[in-house]
Amino acid sequence: MNTICRLKVVIILLWFVGANCQSAMVSIKGGTYTPLYGVDSLQVTITDFEMDVYPVTNADYLAFVSKRTKWRRSKVISLFADKSYLSKWVSDTIIGADQSLKAAATNVSWFAANDYCSSKGKRLPTIDEWEYVAMANETQPDARTIESYNEYILSWYEKPKTFNSEIGSTFMNYWKVYDLHGLVWEWTEDFNSVLVSGESRKDVDTDSDLFCGSAAINATDLMNYAAFMRYAIRGSLKAKYTMRNLGFRCVK
């Protein structure tokens, strides 16, 4: 009898641990909205999906590289990550002394983030999906016209070293998602669909010699400076780049 009881306890514990391992997700109800960079029809329709509540943490990423050795700092190839990949870590499996296990994993390339998500049966969010969830504040799904929302984001851009903060330290938005603003920038699946040329002076003119059909892409909401910054960052990234304040989360 005793042994059966113990077994039950063990099974319950295992189940609990297993459930905890899979990072929590919330479902996002789809809808239609106009992103900063509209396309022909200007409206984008998002279908229902699930999103990670928090960005992927150092602890999550540590577990990932201990299993997938090709993403260890010493093993990663230069095709997939630049030299600053996980550069703040002490070794392949030890994070930096001033880093928290509960802080967002940063200094990871798009290739690594992409593989992380697919190893969990998930994927990176598209820009449109990410922006759709990120335009919410605590109470409204679309807070882009609210002054305090924009001010909050812009004040974050001025705050130094927020990447050291632990996940969940910013606000929970309308969709019950944390940390979209205020912690780190995040990779998106199709970050390379932002067509601005490298030279900032050229961004005013769409360079039709470099980009086929680039005239179709123009900012629809120039007031939304915060979003403008995000698109600018995405436009300047290459997939193997890694940055101290660039992390990611997955969707399904």
Place this chain on the structure above:
Amino acid sequence: MKRIYIVLAIITSIMLGSCTTNTNKDQTYQCPMKCEGEKTFAKQGSCIICNMALKPIKDNTKTLASADDISDSSIFNLTTKWNTEEGNTIELKELKGKTLVMVMIYTTCKAACPRLVADMRNIEKKLPKENLKNTQFVLISIDPETDTPEKLKAFAIENYMDGEQWTFLQGSVSGVREFANVLAVKYKEISPLDFSHSNIISVFSKEGELVHQQEGLGVNNNETIKKIIETFK
């Protein structure tokens, strides 16, 4: 309890043992005189007809593995699968050994792609003949849902690019996204059948390392030609 350990130990040793015998099996032997044609044997021994000792045959896969020494930055590290316009399924490393000139296009494109394709043909025209046979021109579709191998083949014929030096590739949506990221090509679907994309022609060495990128349309291609020729030195 002890019994379980013993059983476990036996099972693992059997599994390990079977592994080693398996690897030996991969080696095949053949009569050096080929008395029985191409017949191969699984074990060492002598030929029944001429009595000579059987020789181990070099395994094709093994020679490939030894030639697999590719550098960190080589695109042959990518393991995604691609369909060619001829209906074959390949990995990029099967293109190894030739200088690669690559560009991303889509066949329903009306604006830049015809000019990009023309740029590719101009590069081909300007290359010295002896270099041409060691160069492969690869056009990768950014619209894999529309551009099936059949469509790509038709496009190749229509544009006089059906020769052996031309290869057209259809990938998966994620494979194309990954490859575009390797080339630093940006693209966005504007509407079905219409994409914005950066106009970049990339040159890769025989080992799959990026040596040059030509950006823009109708630009002077002397630099690109020079870099291609340098890959043969």
